[in-house]
Amino acid sequence: MIPEIGHLLLIGALVLTFIGGSLPFYDLVLKKSFSQNYIRSLSILISLLVAVSFTCLIYSFLVDDFSVIYVATNSNTALPSYYKFAAAWGAHEGSLVLWILCLSLWLLGYLFSKDSVNDHFSSITFAVMNQVIFAFILFTLFTSNPFERLLPFSPVQGGDLNPSLQDFAFTIHPPLLYLGYSGLALPFSLAIAAMVTKNIDSLWARTARPWSLLSCTFLTLGIGLGSWWAYYELGWGGWWFWDPVENAAFVPWLISIALFHSLIATEKRGVFKNWSLLLSILSFAASLLGTFLVRSGVLTSVHAFALDPERGLFILWIFSYFIFGALFIYIFNNTKTQVESTYSLRSIEFGFLLNNLLLVVLAISIMFGTIFPLLYEAYTNGKQVSVGPPYFNFLILPFAIGLGLLQGIGLFLGWSDTKDFKFFPRIIIEALTILIVINILLYFLFGSFNTGSLIACFIFAWIVSGNLLDVFIKKRTFNKIKSFLNFRLGAVFAHLGIAFLVLGVGVVSTYSSEKELILSVGDSYDLDSYVFEFEEMTFKQGPNYIADVANLKIKEDGRLIKLSSEKRNYLSTNQVTTEAGIVADLFKDYYVAVGENIQGDTWSFRLQVKPFVRWIWFGALLVAIGTLISSIKHLRKGI
């Protein structure tokens, strides 16, 4: 009964979003603007229907209703309740309902923010968002209905949630990521509204800015959590693999960053109007394209969903409808380009221009690299090629350097032109000092000097000094500190976050070391700076798995660290996973994963030392905090 209610509520939401999506047309026919009076109540109703529908799905999981196919394939009576809850969005069908819920929450958030006034602009935004929600509900109901039943012969026991998804980080990773993905629909809708109502002005830019920032916050958190999860859960110590699914999230992230920078310039100076519109469209396009790549099965990936070309076709139609529609409106509304205000090569406008150029070309190139194997196969008659980490690392390096350099000086540039360049030598001196200090530190930490991370260290030093100079030297008086807190706090946080991220990436990819060992119980392995000992093997009974637990010791300069790594066997599906043993501190992680049982009490191990790896996620967290600060500031101020 409950799943049917959920199904019906979703159909109800479909009907309501259809009405909502066509509201402006009634206005047009009736020659009155009556829609504005209904959009708030309608959006509350839609959110409510979707939320209750989603709750019905969660309920079906909690009571183990295996007559529902989706529950039967992704849950199990032995699954702990917490994971049953999270299993609701653990696979394709349920995650789509979550997507829809996120979309309706964004709409609700916009309509009840200070930015939204009772006017034509709001009702167009509302209509476009409704069309997006409508399209996704249609997609869910027709190709991937989570409420579908298997009657009358329903199984007594379910399959299981993929064991590697039974994990805390993974339960909150999808909601955050989907909030980010779907959040990009809002700037898109605002851009359409701006074009249709011919309000392409700084008011529109100011309205769109906090929402694009907030999407970026959630994308950052989602991607960061995903990376952290992959690091400790997949058992081989990688934190980023340039996998198609990762790229599908990374590309919208890059474009959302470009977007809110461009929107600043549009808001303050009225420049880059067309460009901001295009970016709003592009960011949503990237989000839809990512959805297509992940869910259509055209690309193979470690964590793609269950695959079905029919779904791919459907998403492609959604993609075509919205993006072509938007681009047609763009062409027919903006053919006359006004001469934009002039700015010099040393202005902040030009800085934003470069920043946008680098971000967007990088994003497009990553997307191109991701689908290149498919293009290649199509145009060379079946020859296959792989595009992986070595290529993407090569690609991103010059772009990252360019963006890093811009971040160091960006806060000192003025609108139109920058007259005072006195800060420049100070940044260089300070950056070089920081660089030297870091390298001495690295030398003492790891006992060797590695030129590989030099560029990353320099970028770190450059960004940090540029941003801190701005805080500590430019601002002395109380008023200036106050204005700093008002205007720059978010930016400084986010830029410093990028700096930490860059440093982490640079150091972990040059100073890491790894060994594969074969040890029996009691054996120890001697490395220069530490001794690694295999103490004992124990057996553990988990709620829905059994595990062999390898207990290990690491002795390092008189310090004794204990850790354990598990080989788990999930009983319902007979899947084997590895839980890595990780000892984390500020400067390095020890990462041990137990491998195969070779004979008796002899096991293989994979031992890795990952310096500075924590700094990557710390950096991502700072970026999220920074963008959050900025967006909240703008949302509170209103327009």
Next chain:
Amino acid sequence: MRKLIHIAPLLMFVVLVLALFSFLQRDVDQLNSVLIDKNFPQFSLTKLENEDVVLTKNDISDFPAIVNVWATWCITCRVEHPFLLKLKEKSEVQIYGLNYKDDRQKALSLLAREGNPFKFSIYDKDGLLAIDLGVYGAPETFLINADGIIKARHVGALTPDIWDQKFLIHLQ
């Protein structure tokens, strides 16, 4: 020029969407073999049936032939086994086996139990020849035409449909 820049995004999306539509027509993922149109690689391994007999490339001499990579631990191999037996009955194609990373006794008793479709099997305990063939999982089947050239490779169970579509065209 300005007009062109203005409609450029739309044109780019047209190209992108067309490409994406074409991707959907794509077959399921199968790694294409690079050995197609090449000779069978050299090897020197013992015979499954008799560990004292060393086989080389020259022992695969009756063409056309298929070389089937199989093992007792491979479940899908059981699925195609009846088809291989039938193929041995009705087709003039020679069937050679490549016993892949297996136990000799287990392999022999399986053949005794379920029937032996192979003229003989090469015993590749360490997967050396398999790597030279670009094998990445069992079962795999290679087709060698009358001139001794590899013409096709199939990964996964061999079925009558796949035989007709992928292999038969190279035999006429």
Next chain:
Amino acid sequence: MRTAFYLLILVAFQAILLAEPNKQEVRKELYPFDNIQDEIRFNRLIEDYRCPKCQSSNLSGSNAPIAKDLKLEIYKLIKKGNKDDEIAEFLTQRYGNFILYKPPFITSTYILWIGPFAFLFCILICIFLIRRSHKRQATTFDGNELKDKIKSALEDR
């Protein structure tokens, strides 16, 4: 099966150890190397080659049997003193370019390797051209405006 395979590796390494009687300590590494350079090379190479079985993982991160075989093969090739491109050649002759996560720089992949940078360069050129035409427009526009102003000022008189 895997156990058997590991036993095999173990035996193989014991054989290597016995062949070198002057080594006292039993080495516990799965892939023992004589020098650190080779070990670093090995660790890098197994990250750069794709596991043919699992489709989206490198050899280093894969547990598939074929990934282990190929790691062992690469290990042997390094021990034999083969260079990086010889190892790449060995693998591509058997598994095609698919196995390289770093696509080769050949005619059909020029667009992949050069495309992004050429694209960036073209846009930069465009921006500078547009800036120049803007400047010219701006100056002519300003000139006309000035003329109008002077004209109206004269007429006012």
